[in-house]
Amino acid sequence: MTRKGRRLTLIAAALAVIGVAIGLALFAFRDGVVFFVTPTELAAKTAELRPNARMRIGGLVLPGSVQKADERHVSFAITDNQTEVKVTYTGLLPDLFREGQGVVAEGQLINGVFRADSVLAKHDEKYMPREVADSLKQQGVWNDGSGKKP
């Protein structure tokens, strides 16, 4: 094979691999991407949602809303101080789950109830999921947990 032929082989191989990668990425973006919404945004968007669309909602756990049906079936409400969304979850809640604290739930909205399959315990150094901190800051109800204004 000539030098030019070899170079063409290389370029063709590179283009093929990159093409496959772009195809995979575009395909994966359809299902692998999850939007974050606040309870208010969720209420506004309910009509236009794809059925079974996965999303994350974040806000504060409404005080007094946590109910344990039995050891593993929990329901609670997430609020952004304007709108509340009822959430059901099966499993053990993370250590930092407390009434009045920030939380992010990932799952699907089914008949007006958000069925969460994960409740996030991964927190930044202020123990607050970042999306929640952001949306709380926007509404001016941010509290960094230490009792002081940031």
Added chain:
Amino acid sequence: MAAVKSHEEHAVIVETGHYALVLALALAIVQGLAPLVGAIRRDGELMAMAQPAAVMQFLLVAFSFGALTYSYVTSDFSVTNVFENSHSLKPLIYKISGVWGNHEGSMLLWVLILAAFGATVALFSRGMPDDLRALVLAVQSWIAAAFLLFVLLTSNPFARLDPAPIDGRDLNPLLQDPGLAIHPPLLYIGYVGFSITFSFALAALISGRIDAAWARYIRPWTLGAWVFLTLGIAMGSYWAYYTLGWGGFWFWDPVENASLLPWLAGTALLHSAAVMEKRDALKIWTIFLAILAFSLSLLGTFLVRSGVLTSVHSFASDPQRGIFILAILVFFIGGSLALFAFRASALKPGGIFAPVSREGALVLNNLLLTTSCATVFIGTLYPLALEAVTGEKISVGAPFFNLTFGPLFIPILLAMPIGQMLAWKRGDLLGAAQRLVLATALGVVGTLVLYALRGGDVVPAVLAGLAIYLTIGSFVEIAGRLSGAPSASAVLARALGLPRSAWGAAFAHAGVGLTLFGLAATGWGVERIVSVKPGEAVSAGPYEVVIMSIAPREGPNYNELVAHTQIREGGRVIAEIDPSRRSFTTRTMVRTEAGIVTLGLGQVYMNIADVRVDGAIDLRLYWKPYVALIWIGALVMALGGLLSMSDRRLRIGIAKRAAAHVQTAAAE
């Protein structure tokens, strides 16, 4: 009186530490300029400044780091940084690890490692041409100057408080852990290690000269950085596994991806440098990868340290640090790529090769590694870009990475043993495939047997079969070289006579196979969430778990509730674990401590929640077969890297003499 005196002594040490850092900056600027001018003007005296300057720079930064560590150990709360991240009751090891458990201290550690690498080049480069050494140390010093400036202007760890508070705020309890104490240093040595290859690449571009000897000079540094990065990533993943409490070890979290990106680029660099060293080809590409690996390390530092991941808004509202690191990023990445664009054409192209050859296989490896690196890059940065531009918040989760990274990585795994088998210049694909018949057969049989035994989904069995093929296939090339020896002692003699780099490659590849097996086996795990009373037995895979007692216990800076638990097999107690819930007194925070026991290569993993009114306790229980292989594989990869580093031909200083033989070696 004595107390006052010791207070003054503390102040002197802290202020001297700060001053040493300022001196280091001044020295770094001189070291960045004088040797550069010397190399261009061929002035030996100016060039000779580089070595003592690099050593002195290291000593100054080391003194400064020592001063900060001293403030932590003695709990000197007049230093803001110590006040915010330490507590007088904290165990000594976490007082020390607290030094880098925060932004300011960890940046100082970054600079310390950078300076240490510079000093190592200065001390162990006798065989290197003077101008190359001078240029490398000058470029290294630009990086040091930029980061020293960053530390001094925006992240000063020596800022003082007056009056000094009585006690500190303590370190985040999640960080009070032996794994996380050593994770940042390992990772940083990996990140910063690529600064040396970057400096070498820029030195080559500035001087316009690059040859096979250059590839030999950078090989130990690339390998060293790669080994530490491998260990650092593995350590971080094990830490997440046992502290975060739900048994996951990799979340495709941006912080994790930030360390995976330079690892992928560094792995590609290792392989392309091998082609360059042996065959004098792929020069421009290797230079590019050297720039890329360090650029991604810088990007990782930026992502983790600028606050951009915590929130795009916190980045915008507290811009000083973020903008500064971004400026460093743009300067070094933009500058090096511009230099690359202008100068790369001046480098002479090297040898040619057939598509089916060792070189061809390594090019394929590079193509797939860099493409998979690009998909991780896009998945990590796209949400940030989207939020910055449109304000929409999305998360790109595991499904995206599994669907893109997975399919691109599987061909790499399949091709790894084949590539090892191909000859340089022109290979025999059919011959290579024939020699792998045994490994392939074992992989297929493994898949069938595991599928029959374990049932369930077919994917874990297929991946496990691929892992078997890969692990065994990694050693086929070496086995071929040893076969035909007349006696056992002759085999041993031949084995010892093989180049260590051949052993290194075999072990590193086999390590990937072991890790893959551990990953595949997660599909066979058992997860249970149950509520039990003490004395009740719960099954976890082949074992039974019984909580014997639940009792409070007091630690140095926390109180905990401990569930003393026995693991039984067929009625016999084989292990005991103590999962607990810790309440940290100073930060009013709860942390779950998993109880983990390794049985064979699998682990029983247990977490407890609060005790309920009726005396029962909720627990999360896992049986994870072969899970230890994930990290054992990483250790084996690192071992392979170390073996390769110890290869005689690659030892620093021998490179020059060996370079003379390159032509003969290439002709073989």
